[in-house]
Amino acid sequence: MFQNNREGLALALPAAVFTAILFLLPIGMLLSEAFQVDGHWSLRGYLDFASKPLNQTVFWRSLKLAGLVAMTSAVIGYACAFCIINLDGKNRGRIFGLIVLPLMISPVARTYAWIVILGRTGIVNDAIIGLGLSDTPIRILFTETAVFIGLLQLFLPLMIISLISSMENLPKDVIAASRVLGASWLQVFTKVILPLTKDGLVLGGTLVFTGSLTAYITPAILGGSKVLMLETLLYQRVNVANDFVSAGVIATILIVMSFGANILLKRIAAIRS
Amino acid sequence: MSNAFVSLQKLSLAYGSNIVVPELDLDIVEGELIALLGPSGCGKTTTMRAIAGLMAPQSGRIYIDGIDMTRMPANKRGIGLVFQSYALFPHLTTFENAAFGLRLKKLPQAEITQIVERGLRAVGLDRLADRKPAEMSGGQQQRLSLARSLVMQPKVLLLDEPLSNLDARLRLEMRAELQRVQKETGITMVFVTHDQSEALALADRIVLMNNGIIEQIGTPDELYGAPKTKFAADFFGFENIFEVEGNTIKGAAQSLPLGFESTSKYLAWRPGAIDVGVGNFSGIVRGSAFAGEQREYIIESKIGQVHAATPAADPSYKIGEEIVFDFPQDHSLPLAR
Amino acid sequence: MSSKWTSRIIIGITLTFLIGPFLIIILAGLSAGDFMTFPPDGISLKWYLKVFTVESFRASFALSMFLAVFGTIAALILGIPAAYAISRYDIPYAETIKTIVAAPIIVPGIIVGLALLRYLVVPLGFTVTLALFLAHTALVLPYAVRVVSSSLNNLRGDMEEAAVLLGCSRIGAFMRVVLPNIQSGVLAAFILGFVTSFNQVPVSLFLSGPGVRTLPIDMLSYMEMTYDPSVAALSALLAFLSVIIVFVAEKFLGFSRYV
Numbered sequence: 001m002f003q004n005n006r007e008g009l010a011l012a013l014p015a016a017v018f019t020a021i022l023f024l025l026p027i028g029m030l031l032s033e034a035f036q037v038d039g040h041w042s043l044r045g046y047l048d049f050a051s052k053p054l055n056q057t058v059f060w061r062s063l064k065l066a067g068l069v070a071m072t073s074a075v076i077g078y079a080c081a082f083c084i085i086n087l088d089g090k091n092r093g094r095i096f097g098l099i100v101l102p103l104m105i106s107p108v109a110r111t112y113a114w115i116v117i118l119g120r121t122g123i124v125n126d127a128i129i130g131l132g133l134s135d136t137p138i139r140i141l142f143t144e145t146a147v148f149i150g151l152l153q154l155f156l157p158l159m160i161i162s163l164i165s166s167m168e169n170l171p172k173d174v175i176a177a178s179r180v181l182g183a184s185w186l187q188v189f190t191k192v193i194l195p196l197t198k199d200g201l202v203l204g205g206t207l208v209f210t211g212s213l214t215a216y217i218t219p220a221i222l223g224g225s226k227v228l229m230l231e232t233l234l235y236q237r238v239n240v241a242n243d244f245v246s247a248g249v250i251a252t253i254l255i256v257m258s259f260g261a262n263i264l265l266k267r268i269a270a271i272r273s
Numbered sequence: 274m275s276n277a278f279v280s281l282q283k284l285s286l287a288y289g290s291n292i293v294v295p296e297l298d299l300d301i302v303e304g305e306l307i308a309l310l311g312p313s314g315c316g317k318t319t320t321m322r323a324i325a326g327l328m329a330p331q332s333g334r335i336y337i338d339g340i341d342m343t344r345m346p347a348n349k350r351g352i353g354l355v356f357q358s359y360a361l362f363p364h365l366t367t368f369e370n371a372a373f374g375l376r377l378k379k380l381p382q383a384e385i386t387q388i389v390e391r392g393l394r395a396v397g398l399d400r401l402a403d404r405k406p407a408e409m410s411g412g413q414q415q416r417l418s419l420a421r422s423l424v425m426q427p428k429v430l431l432l433d434e435p436l437s438n439l440d441a442r443l444r445l446e447m448r449a450e451l452q453r454v455q456k457e458t459g460i461t462m463v464f465v466t467h468d469q470s471e472a473l474a475l476a477d478r479i480v481l482m483n484n485g486i487i488e489q490i491g492t493p494d495e496l497y498g499a500p501k502t503k504f505a506a507d508f509f510g511f512e513n514i515f516e517v518e519g520n521t522i523k524g525a526a527q528s529l530p531l532g533f534e535s536t537s538k539y540l541a542w543r544p545g546a547i548d549v550g551v552g553n554f555s556g557i558v559r560g561s562a563f564a565g566e567q568r569e570y571i572i573e574s575k576i577g578q579v580h581a582a583t584p585a586a587d588p589s590y591k592i593g594e595e596i597v598f599d600f601p602q603d604h605s606l607p608l609a610r
Numbered sequence: 611m612s613s614k615w616t617s618r619i620i621i622g623i624t625l626t627f628l629i630g631p632f633l634i635i636i637l638a639g640l641s642a643g644d645f646m647t648f649p650p651d652g653i654s655l656k657w658y659l660k661v662f663t664v665e666s667f668r669a670s671f672a673l674s675m676f677l678a679v680f681g682t683i684a685a686l687i688l689g690i691p692a693a694y695a696i697s698r699y700d701i702p703y704a705e706t707i708k709t710i711v712a713a714p715i716i717v718p719g720i721i722v723g724l725a726l727l728r729y730l731v732v733p734l735g736f737t738v739t740l741a742l743f744l745a746h747t748a749l750v751l752p753y754a755v756r757v758v759s760s761s762l763n764n765l766r767g768d769m770e771e772a773a774v775l776l777g778c779s780r781i782g783a784f785m786r787v788v789l790p791n792i793q794s795g796v797l798a799a800f801i802l803g804f805v806t807s808f809n810q811v812p813v814s815l816f817l818s819g820p821g822v823r824t825l826p827i828d829m830l831s832y833m834e835m836t837y838d839p840s841v842a843a844l845s846a847l848l849a850f851l852s853v854i855i856v857f858v859a860e861k862f863l864g865f866s867r868y869v
Contacts, residue, residue, distance in 0.1 A: 008699025015692035015751060016707045023714055023748040026725035080624045083617035095621060102628050105852045106809040108826045109845030113631030116638045116646055214718035216812045231720045251721040258716050327771055348774045360772035364790040374776030
């Protein structure tokens with residue numbers, strides 16, 4: 001640790017000032033715009049926004065989808081992380097690499113694949129018609145289901161990684177020990193694994209939830225204008241209607257939720273230590 | 274103060290508002306091997322870092338070889354420091370680690386090679402010149418760290434807990450090595466340690482520190498044989514230290530008459546100095562341990578716990594047995610504070 | 611059924627879900643027909659080759675490359691000193707500084723783009739490219755600081771002190787002793803920053819104008835107009851590129867520990 005703190009500050013300030021002025025300041029101005037209607041401070045922007053049924057639908061849909069994706073990824077994540085953690089070292093590394101890999105690939109590319117799979121002439125519809133389950137293609141693309149599948153594929157790796165890293169800290173023989181003591185698998189999960197991996201679940205859950213809530217690409221490609229979510233709605237409000245008040249309101253909602261989730265995370269981490 | 278090579282005058286050291294060393298004066302003679310000894314948090318490492326220039330004093334002066342170094346930046350002081358962790362450069366070979374400072378001096382390559390080779394040979398690392406630090410043992414890393422400082426011919430060589438990371442056998446080896454280097458080079462060395470036996474074995478003079486204050490400065494003989502303060506006596510193994518007033522000894526629960534008159538504030542005895550089997554004091558044996566040449570007892574008495582030791586050949590006492598003992602005047606150590 | 615097989619099946623299904631779609635796009639891009647179908651109508655490389663001839667893809671690829679390379683370099687120039695200060699100095703307001711620098715990760719990208727458009731581009735006359743460059747720099751900065759910090763924290767601070775005592779200046783100690791030892795961390799930060807910037811969509815949504823589009827945005831708008839397999843081919847190529855980068859990085863840097 002060096003003593004010359006002025007020198008340290010001189011090294012750290014450029015980054016902080018850069019972010020503060022070019023990043024946080026414009027965002028702050030954008031957010032404050034939502035509180036100004038016709039040049040006056042007012043909450044009318046929020047009230048107007050909240051009174052429109054479309055906005056309500058989009059808000060609740062975003063929450064619902066984000067929550068569903070988080071819960072589904074938790075269920076799959078636990079099963080998958082538990083299997084991976086029990087592999088031997090070499091295989092574990094390989095599988096882990098394959099799970100991480102999609103995170104490095106363009107989300108546009110990742111989402112685009114689902115058009116091929118879920119589209120009218122996609123694999124799923126081919127299979128449905130081929131099996132004689134339906135005569136005409138079923139609409140899957142541009143439904144909440146499509147957005148749900150896309151988001152799940154996009155964010156599941158984050159949940160699995162979080163759970164694996166918390167399971168790595170699990171004491172070695174704790175599961176065997178609780179089995180020997182007569183616990184059923186369900187009891188092992190609820191009484192042993194869940195409490196011990198709570199942190200990973202919270203971290204993964206927050207990442208998946210906020211990621212899904214603030215996603216743009218997936219709802220844009222797989223939901224279109226039929227299944228708007230908060231970010232696609234924001235884009236539409238600005239591009240179609242030049243409505244910056246609504247944009248500011250949505251921005252505020254997104255930021256409050258993202259920061260709220262982050263603060264919650266820090267709190268939980270703090271309580272634990 | 275004319276012959277002081279390193280002189281610290283009214284030095285005050287603090288981390289922020291946390292004052293570690295309030296005011297310290299210390300003179301070190303050229304060619305001396307000095308130990309800064311004390312428990313952790315006593316300010317010994319901070320003092321060493323101030324000499325090196327790694328921390329700026331709040332006030333006071335540091336002179337080295339007659340030059341005021343107080344505001345001199347660390348890289349201009351010409352002082353060597355062997356870090357406790359060795360602080361070797363992991364990306365450089367043994368040779369390049371040792372040559373690091375010489376290259377900065379822009380010496381010609383031939384001279385660097387010559388000096389480094391000599392330096393590495395002196396610590397027995399000449400065959401490992403191409404190794405990286407990660408490929409060497411702890412002892413080898415330590416010797417490289419020493420060589421890296423020595424090739425710079427520093428005015429003063431500081432060593433931070435030089436033996437603490439070594440195992441018992443290497444520790445003895447390194448101790449001898451340091452003494453040999455010091456004899457051969459005549460360099461002034463200051464080393465920091467919390468281990469009294471290390472300080473006693475190695476140093477010409479020991480500076481015993483506590484809470485940022487120098488308790489006592491002296492040769493190993495002086496500190497071991499005649500500590501002057503309660504802290505010093507405690508640190509050098511006087512187990513029985515009691516407050517006295519005139520001819521009474523003040524115990525925790527009760528004061529009892531002592532066989533003689535004393536003018537000092539405290540009196541201390543080593544366990545072996547306590548007379549056992551005769552005397553005016555009595556207690557119950559609470560602990561007994563056989564330690565080779567002698568048998569050690571913990572006695573519970575009216576003035577508190579007393580540690581005594583008798584030659585192994587003497588009759589032994591059992592735990593729970595009553596025992597009489599005395600504090601003899603001739604082996605007592607008077608302490609002013 | 612043994613638990614070993616259960617475990618293999620679970621992992622297999624998950625990986626199929628995560629990675630299978632890529633295999634499908636690779637094949638869809640190989641189609642010889644003019645529309646996206648799977649299985650493809652015959653096999654040809656024409657769409658993979660077409661990707662390279664589409665003018666807008668070339669321009670947007672160039673812009674994305676520019677942003678990813680120079681935005682990341684700029685972020686490292688700002689981020690390395692900041693990471694160094696945070697790990698080596700006891701600076702005042704350290705927590706505030708850390709929070710500010712980390713904020714771009716948390717703020718949803720679309721808001722960033724909109725805010726910069728409204729308050730930098732429109733009133734101050736910043737070009738869209740400059741605004742994109744600044745936004746990408748800010749966005750990569752948190753990753754740069756985090757990755758470099760973690761490799762600095764693995765490096766003992768007394769090495770710099772040793773270098774200073776051997777005659778180095780503070781900057782000299784950083785260049786000669788610190789930098790060589792955090793090289794792989796800096797490289798990992800570069801790769802992570804590059805990938806993040808290159809794949810970034812929401813920030814660039816509002817910050818694009820005529821002729822100024824990042825590749826992912828260009829793909830999105832191409833998709834809206836045309837339903838030919840060229841986007842599939844391009845997606846497959848990008849996926850390949852990422853796989854190669856990550857594979858090489860993992861091989862030489864042990865990249866995954868920095869992610």
